[in-house]
Amino acid sequence: AQSVAQPEDQVNVAEGNPLTVKCTYSVSGNPYLFWYVQYPNRGLQFLLKYITGDNLVKGSYGFEAEFNKSQTSFHLKKPSALVSDSALYFCAVRDYGQNFVFGPGTRLSVLP
Amino acid sequence: DTEVTQTPKHLVMGMTNKKSLKCEQHMGHRAMYWYKQKAKKPPELMFVYSYEKLSINESVPSRFSPECPNSSLLNLHLHALQPEDSALYLCASSQASQGNPTGELFFGEGSRLTVL
Numbered sequence: 001a002q003s004v005a006q007p008e009d010q011v012n013v014a015e016g017n018p019l020t021v022k023c024t025y026s027v028s029g030n031p032y033l034f035w036y037v038q039y040p041n042r043g044l045q046f047l048l049k050y051i052t053g054d055n056l057v058k059g060s061y062g063f064e065a066e067f068n069k070s071q072t073s074f075h076l077k078k079p080s081a082l083v084s085d086s087a088l089y090f091c092a093v094r095d096y097g098q099n100f101v102f103g104p105g106t107r108l109s110v111l112p
Numbered sequence: 113d114t115e116v117t118q119t120p121k122h123l124v125m126g127m128t129n130k131k132s133l134k135c136e137q138h139m140g141h142r143a144m145y146w147y148k149q150k151a152k153k154p155p156e157l158m159f160v161y162s163y164e165k166l167s168i169n170e171s172v173p174s175r176f177s178p179e180c181p182n183s184s185l186l187n188l189h190l191h192a193l194q195p196e197d198s199a200l201y202l203c204a205s206s207q208a209s210q211g212n213p214t215g216e217l218f219f220g221e222g223s224r225l226t227v228l
Contacts, residue, residue: 034216043116043202043219044155051214090154092217098143098162098208100217102154 002027002093004103012109013081021076021106023091032094033074035065037087038105044090050074061085081110115139118203118220126228127193133223135186135203142208144186145217146178149200161186162208193227200224 003026013019025031032051036044048059055067065076074091091103116137125131135144143162147155160168161180175197177189186203200222207215 032214036217036219041200041222041224043118043221044204044217046216046218049214049216088152098145098160098167098206099157105152105154107152 002095002099002101004091004093004101006089006091006103006106008106009104010107010109012111015083015110015112016080019078019081019085019108019110021089021091021108023074023076023103024072025074025091025093026072027093027095029096031067031072031074033065033067034092034094034100035059035063035074035076036090036092036102038090039087047076083110083112086110116203116205116218116220118201118223120223121221122224122226124226124228125190125193127195129193130189130191132190133188133201133203133225135188135220136184137203137205137218138184139205139218140183141205141215141218142183143206144180145202145204145206146176146186146188147202147204149202149222155202159188190225193225195227198225198227 005024034049035047038044050057050067058064089106092100119134146158149155158172159178164180175192179187202222203220204217206217
């Protein structure tokens, strides 16, 4: 069965500093990995995905993620955090069917 | 802006009421989803329709009844709900996998349901 872990409930970072939100996964077969962001009382917004190819994936709003097969990780990164990046972030994996499995979420707070 | 539209945005209903949540997408996606989300928790899958047929039902109580009238529309009929059913209900769509599951989910903004 597919599973996703986000080991940190909360990440705090100062504005302008780099940020990392961690994700590890467990899948059978090739991983199809996704990052989503959710602002209060809103739906989830797609940030980026890894399907195949380059291990560094670039996405929306300056975010990127690094796929590491040996460590089964897919960490989300941004070189310089903004206060407006403060939100709830979900990592997810898709199986060969229609099912997406979400991690528990990480709350990112960017402090001015 | 989301391309998945959900109505209503807010709904308050009593335990004896019957109501429906509606979802619409015009991206040509053939997979549509209902998720339930409690505060600060990940979305929990309820139902998946693939090519207008129910393909996944995650053991959801029968007081929730999904319907997919056509490839663009998805409804969730609600009847005799309990207060613990209060949550944000999210609709999403994606390209159907057909053995190539690379498409991402597109979410609507959700319907905030309160059951009194």
